[in-house]
Amino acid sequence: MIPRWTLFIAVLGSLLAASTFGRSPGHLSGGFYEAEDPWAFSVWGSFKSIAAYEQLRQTNIYTADSIPFAEQRLRLGGALSKGNFRFEFANEVNVTAQPPNPTVVPIPYLGPKQAFDLTAEIYTSDSLLLRNHIDRAFAQYTLGDWEFKVGRQVIPMGIGKIYTAISQVPRRSFVVVDSEYPVTEDAVSVTYAGPMTLSARFLPKVEGQQDHNFHVRLGEQTMEYDLVLTAGKSDDKLFFGFEGAKNVGGFVFRGEAVAYKQNSATIIQGLLGMDRAFTPEFSGLVEVFYNGFGSNDPLTYNVFEQKHRSSPYIGQLYLGTNFNAQITPLFEGHLGSSTNLNDGSTLFHLYFNYSLSDELDLIFGQYFSVSPDPLSEYGGRIPLGFGFSTGLPDLSYFVLKYSF
Numbered sequence: 001m002i003p004r005w006t007l008f009i010a011v012l013g014s015l016l017a018a019s020t021f022g023r024s025p026g027h028l029s030g031g032f033y034e035a036e037d038p039w040a041f042s043v044w045g046s047f048k049s050i051a052a053y054e055q056l057r058q059t060n061i062y063t064a065d066s067i068p069f070a071e072q073r074l075r076l077g078g079a080l081s082k083g084n085f086r087f088e089f090a091n092e093v094n095v096t097a098q099p100p101n102p103t104v105v106p107i108p109y110l111g112p113k114q115a116f117d118l119t120a121e122i123y124t125s126d127s128l129l130l131r132n133h134i135d136r137a138f139a140q141y142t143l144g145d146w147e148f149k150v151g152r153q154v155i156p157m158g159i160g161k162i163y164t165a166i167s168q169v170p171r172r173s174f175v176v177v178d179s180e181y182p183v184t185e186d187a188v189s190v191t192y193a194g195p196m197t198l199s200a201r202f203l204p205k206v207e208g209q210q211d212h213n214f215h216v217r218l219g220e221q222t223m224e225y226d227l228v229l230t231a232g233k234s235d236d237k238l239f240f241g242f243e244g245a246k247n248v249g250g251f252v253f254r255g256e257a258v259a260y261k262q263n264s265a266t267i268i269q270g271l272l273g274m275d276r277a278f279t280p281e282f283s284g285l286v287e288v289f290y291n292g293f294g295s296n297d298p299l300t301y302n303v304f305e306q307k308h309r310s311s312p313y314i315g316q317l318y319l320g321t322n323f324n325a326q327i328t329p330l331f332e333g334h335l336g337s338s339t340n341l342n343d344g345s346t347l348f349h350l351y352f353n354y355s356l357s358d359e360l361d362l363i364f365g366q367y368f369s370v371s372p373d374p375l376s377e378y379g380g381r382i383p384l385g386f387g388f389s390t391g392l393p394d395l396s397y398f399v400l401k402y403s404f
Helices: 004-021
Strands: 026-029 032-035 040-059 066-082 085-097 119-124 128-143 146-153 185-193 197-203 213-221 225-234 237-248 251-262 265-279 282-291 317-328 331-340 345-355 360-370 382-385 388-403
Touching: none
Parallel strands: none
Antiparallel strands: 026 032, 040 066, 040 388, 066 085, 085 128, 119 128, 128 146, 146 185, 185 197, 197 213, 213 225, 225 237, 237 251, 251 265, 265 282, 282 317, 317 331, 331 345, 345 360, 360 388, 382 388
């Protein structure tokens, strides 16, 4: 079997060779000598200083129920391009400090996993963590209507903005500070942007998967509607689905549905969404999500049995909202919510952004949950057995962000 890194290097080398040797250093055209396109290099980044306070919901897992923490994030990105070739990268260095809060029992990692581990913990202790993470690194080559891309990249999938029924990309944690950048995947992707759009993606398997993942998407975009058919294999399950969107009287209606084959069972997921810009300063959206992998009974919730990596919600029916307001030219507010309609609980995220200058922003926000039931997903504590329980925390945070 060919090692995955061999395939990665071979494809990357082919793209570099195509860029380097695709044209001679110069050639005659109409009697004039044309020089080869020069290499172009650009760099960007940001520095974020974060102060936060987390109120945990747990029983007998951590020694403390609340904990303050501070984090410094330095992100550097850049791109090297020449003609049809482009290489892009982004790297993050994080320093997190917090008081020690040891766990009584080991806590398994439930976050997104990558095919290749490009994260290094440079220093770790009970109260300090220094980490380096390569967030994206891909080579891209464009040939007419075709685009070839290999490496760690954003894989757009589905048209859900709050939830996702058709997706390979792992969802972030429900409660996260300033999730500005999309989650990336190790992948090889090919896209044809002709009269109809055709895209194919290969994603190497991650820990816990038996087979590699792949997707094929065929779409048509007109002035009146968008329609996409999709099929592939995700998390060892074959799937087939569709996405669609249509603008009606200033409202954008979106929908997607997918059927997964798991052993002998067929699991259905789907969502319906609606977007509207009410004024230039105020907009909102609503989504209803059906999660066939979840449970409609809080007594059978299981936070560790995430049957599908791209939608590890534990409920079955959800309602999400997101509203954005430009209060002044420099000050904007955002309110998002996710309601589990099976148990009536809601997670809210309220945050504000004040622009101090073109490069400097002050962001402050709050995650909080409202729960009518102590066993609910949002605001409750889900029993894990042996006297342990856990739930989503409340989180207050401030971010000072400098972009360059």
